[in-house]
């Protein structure tokens with residue numbers, strides 16, 4: 001259509017074209033068209049082609065994608081592209097915002113990007129929408145349909161008034177009309193929810209106040225901004241309207257420029273808000289997913305560590321896992337909360353980690369240990385403490401590893417702590433550990449029967465074991481009639 005070569009000598013066509021182009025350019029008043037034209041050697045057609053390309057080659061989706069994936073290098077490249085193209089068409093505000101964003105991306109100022117990303121997008125979309133409204137025939141349909149066109153529902157019994165709204169707004173927005181509350185609600189059910197509702201206050205049958213109250217009660221529609229149109233500059237009507245949930249008032253007869261400006265500002269605000277809500281949702285989900293992954297990874301890591309510990313000692317397969325399980329059972333009886341149970345479970349799984357530092361031939365010696373060998377075995381609690389001392393986030397892990405062989409009467413090792421001096425987690429693990437040791441097969445003996453174990457623990461209350469923890473263990477044993485604890 002704008003192929004100048006074929007029409008070179010057709011004067012009337014040229015005149016038409018110039019007329020058309022300058023008219024369109026006049027309507028692009030939201031751009032600095034003088035600047036834009038300068039970049040295009042003052043060739044109006046060239047300029048309009050560039051403006052069309054600006055819409056068709058928009059980087060909106062890419063900006064969203066890179067923002068959400070925190071890919072700041074690619075984000076920077078795209079804001080740079082936006083900045084350059086904005087200069088070309090004379091979109092000054094967009095250019096300066098994009099420029100600042102590019103600098104922030106270069107400096108790795110993610111906080112600035114987070115604070116300004118949605119505003120940049122809102123502005124960008126607004127420019128795209130406005131261009132598309134002014135020169136739809138210059139923009140490839142396929143591209144322009146990707147820009148969301150807002151839908152405005154006008155509810156007014158006056159046909160003339162609906163006509164004015166439509167006349168003023170239909171180039172930028174989709175306009176839907178209803179002449180009564182009934183018609184409005186009927187149409188609402190059968191279509192996608194509009195982005196904004198322009199509502200007349202005074203109407204026969206249902207008036208604006210009744211309609212908005214009904215609307216706000218419905219979860220599907222309560223988020224849609226409603227703007228009242230009213231004849232009277234009456235304070236009580238306005239106050240009542242805000243009370244009902246209206247976001248703004250426009251006085252009739254409608255002033256076209258004011259109507260456009262108000263609607264545009266409200267939509268921008270709501271659009272921003274919706275985007276922010278979406279972002280919060282996406283980011284929250286992201287954090288939840290990541291923390292779930294981290295948690296699973298942590299648990300798997302602990303399991304592997306526990307297996308490594310148990311692999312050292314051929315007589316204690318599954319010991320760490322079982323001690324953790326008994327410790328959790330004890331914790332539950334002692335009223336631990338979820339967090340405490342998790343901590344004691346980890347402490348149980350790692351309590352024997354120091355065995356990694358003991359020579360295999362001593363750990364796995366089938367006959368009785370010499371005094372020296374026994375001293376080496378005992379050092380596993382100190383070694384364990386050394387290995388775990390830097391894990392401060394769960395200090396129970398360190399305490400259990402170092403002190404699970406302390407005795408309540410102060411005769412244990414490595415530090416000879418007594419009674420409440422021994423951290424509670426170590427007193428719990430001590431009981432769980434002893435129970436598992438007695439019920440498990442050792443190189444030199446089979447696992448002891450439950451009643452013998454029970455008596456050992458009962459006899460050890462206040463000596464080897466914390467009386468309270470030990471008593472809880474006795475209850476657990478008594479409830480375990482079929483002796484399935486040690487499976």
Ligand SMILES: [Fe+2]
Nearest residue numbers: 351352404405
């Ligand atoms: Fe131990």
